[in-house]
Amino acid sequence: MIKAPYLLYLGSTVDPLAIKTSRGIAMFRPEDAIGEFVREGGPLSLGLPQMGFAEAAAAGARTLILGVANAGGMLSEELIDDCEAALEAGLDIASGLHARLRDEPRLVAAAERNGRRLIDVRDAGSDLPVGNGLPRAGRRLLTVGTDCSVGKMVTALHLERAMRARGIAADFRATGQTGILIAGAGVPLDAVIADFISGAIERLSPAREDGGWDVIEGQGSLFHPSFAGVSTGLLHGAQPDAIVVCHDPSRTRMRGLPHYAVPSLTETIAANLQVGRLTSPDVIAVGIALNTSSLAREDALALCRRTAEETGLPVTDPVAFGVENIIDRMEQCFGESLQSSLRSA
Amino acid sequence: MIKAPYLLYLGSTVDPLAIKTSRGIAMFRPEDAIGEFVREGGPLSLGLPQMGFAEAAAAGARTLILGVANAGGMLSEELIDDCEAALEAGLDIASGLHARLRDEPRLVAAAERNGRRLIDVRDAGSDLPVGNGLPRAGRRLLTVGTDCSVGKMVTALHLERAMRARGIAADFRATGQTGILIAGAGVPLDAVIADFISGAIERLSPAREDGGWDVIEGQGSLFHPSFAGVSTGLLHGAQPDAIVVCHDPSRTRMRGLPHYAVPSLTETIAANLQVGRLTSPDVIAVGIALNTSSLAREDALALCRRTAEETGLPVTDPVAFGVENIIDRMEQCFGESLQSSLRSA
Known part of the structure; x- marks a missing residue:
């Protein structure tokens, strides 16, 4: 594009x-x-x-x-x-x-x-399809969040880079203006007509046969009263095999909505898996990405450890500590698939 | 309009x-x-x-x-x-x-x-607000469904008529082309840009101080992979006090998606209440509307009875049997509010 x-x-x-x-x-x-x-x-x-x-x-x-x-x-x-x-x-x-x-x-x-x-890049195409929910080939990871602006794009880009560094075929799929300019292509989901949200994502991340992964940039949050419809359609269109949950631990109220509390990570994981199962019955969570930029390094590491104990998932700040632990978990959960994408890469 | x-x-x-x-x-x-x-x-x-x-x-x-x-x-x-x-x-x-x-x-x-x-009436306005999820005055009922095209508009119109007949202030709020032409106003939700779904409904059904009800026409289904984003944003924007679940018992597969089964009424009620609680913590289900047009009258009545036993809710076919039992339940659950709208009507 x-x-x-x-x-x-x-x-x-x-x-x-x-x-x-x-x-x-x-x-x-x-x-x-x-x-x-x-x-x-x-x-x-x-x-x-x-x-x-x-x-x-x-x-x-x-x-x-x-x-x-x-x-x-x-x-x-x-x-x-x-x-x-x-x-x-x-x-x-x-x-x-x-x-x-x-x-x-x-x-x-x-x-x-x-x-x-x-x-x-803020213009959505006028010929988008309605989503069909049909199972499609290929592996997909979607970054989701407790709120807007908690690092979903940056996390997806770090995952793409780290997967490629291990020889895994992986492509970032952009759903916002910044991501589209970085990737050179994508769909500005906030400009798409409501009936075409999931269809736009099905087109953005079509079936792939090379055994590789699409790493799809999430938007909004299932718990954001302004944008949860977008997040729902995105989750259904993405049919993710795996989700990574992004969170800003310094935030207590939803962005722009001080009358709404930020949901817990546990709630966020459960809701995304429940909604995601409609089109991807076996979807699992493979990690948590925290934006710890407001914390001292030691406090950030301690928070990652504590959160990992609470959730049983690998936890990191992608910018500060990389995402290797999340890729490790993906290799445990999708070993064969990762191997096959390794061969084809 | x-x-x-x-x-x-x-x-x-x-x-x-x-x-x-x-x-x-x-x-x-x-x-x-x-x-x-x-x-x-x-x-x-x-x-x-x-x-x-x-x-x-x-x-x-x-x-x-x-x-x-x-x-x-x-x-x-x-x-x-x-x-x-x-x-x-x-x-x-x-x-x-x-x-x-x-x-x-x-x-x-x-x-x-x-x-x-x-x-x-298929044109959505270009100046729609982003939803804010702030609590607002007035009572609202939203019709939701197991699928698309299962009677959400017709049920809402019957509810409006029956409430008015009892002296309750009630106004149908249209979200689709047909409903807009019937009501003379409304928002064609399928033409709204994704970021404005819930905001469009907040504007369609603003705070009301007369103690009356807005009866909002639902769209799609939380279980329809093509349109669940629309249904989610609509549910959040509506902030309903009550939902009525619409269902076509003759349908086993989702409309247009033969690879997806129609969800059960129990699942549909639970999912709508769970998602709805984000903006309306006390939302309850007050009835089920079945489209029994494919059944003989006796079979239809038997199905309504059986469904009522299974769910504990009043069940009817609005076209065949009216919606009085649902209004009765609303009077039980919202007695004081219905009284106050009666006084002001």
Whole structure:
């Protein structure tokens, strides 16, 4: 969908948090990130070679990635100028901003003039199928959560990387804007029409015959009153063999909903397995991913140990401690399947 | 949203099943249905006064209702001719057809010329809120189901009618095209963007202070792999005090999914109460509605009795036997609330 390699746009962005998508690409798709574009005086860098648009195109870049967040998600004049110049230099543009590239006439004209594409990753396709729930070949892991924004995407990306490092065929499947820009493809599930949620995931993660795994990025939470419908359809469409439950132990109330308590891990595991069994009768939990960034390292390790004792599952913070213990558990539970994907990888 | 009273369009429709929406309006909103439009030679009638468009407008009609289904959901030339004539006569047009009125230039021009409205009830609003799950005033009943198309709309309409007949303030809240045309307002839930499912229902059924009930039309089933996400978001947004479970005892496999068995009533009740408790901790089941149209009357009555013994709930076929036993149970469970709505009605 999005052609690699990429030039990552930082522009004159000042807030380090606003470039987290670009940072994610540099971290999880280093082979695709051949350079960064920084405006004169722009204070941020990802440590990549700094390039102009023509220079990047000459170096092989195919797409300028707008992996930046800005106030209101609007396209500034400066950003439009830069995008137009990138199109003239022969690059496609992919954007996760709320404002759509296709709504900016100057960019539409420049893209047409240069035979380049404008890719708004917040747009869901209009031809999605209704889910059918039919069993399909291949192994799938879904990251689920106690709440929104507890590390489901990052956990899925770490799992993909660690599985590949062991020689297991594994592919991250993105369901949100940031994940789509990192993966270069995916479905922005929050933009899909309600009747097509599970069908969109069935298409995103179709049958695979190579014995490998799809590692699907979860969204929301079965316990989030705003978004549980999305999480339910995603769980049914994913037909996961395995789930990994993500949790932020510093959070006591649901994101954006202070009148709702965060559910326990035990409740979250039980509910996801129960709902998941409708389309994947043998689904199991294989691990818990905690975001312990607010804790000292020793406290974080102690919390992982305690949580493992309470749940009987491998527990880790993927960013701090990796996900090897979860992959170990997967090898115990799916040994034969992991072996076969190893052979075919 | 849709202005009453209505002229119901039958045109030259031949298939009695194709006018079920118009039949529903005539049955559940008789005070709004002042006439029917039948083309010369058209074989069907709902027994209403037959009128031309000018005649209907003179009799007070405000809207022509296209409560017809046709092959492919397209607008035929004949239908467009008739709609244009109706607009010229001063009527709005409301349509549940898949093809949109707003996509037909002749109709757009005629509506503008005459200051009339074209209402496509399959269009969801673009300004829907995200659900917040905050407790809100008022009593709500939601019809849920073991499957799609098992009588959730018809049951809700019968409940509204029977509650009103007892002097209880009650309003049907529509979530599908047919229901919206019957009620004159509502939200076409299958067209809503995934992130806004529960928010759309919170807006459809806002806080009410008169002690009365909203009777909300359910959609899909928690056990339908294609649509359970919609049903989940609807259940959370509805915050129901009470659910009525609808079921077609002649069905053994899920609609459109022969590889999925229909769940039991016991499972369906338990799952809906469990999921529903997230936003409505005290939700209870108050009855079961069976579609017994495939059974002889005696067998239907026996099935209702047997199901009541098994579940401890009042069981009926709303069409064949009414819903008085369910309202009785509601009076037992919500006596004070029903009394207060009685006083305010």
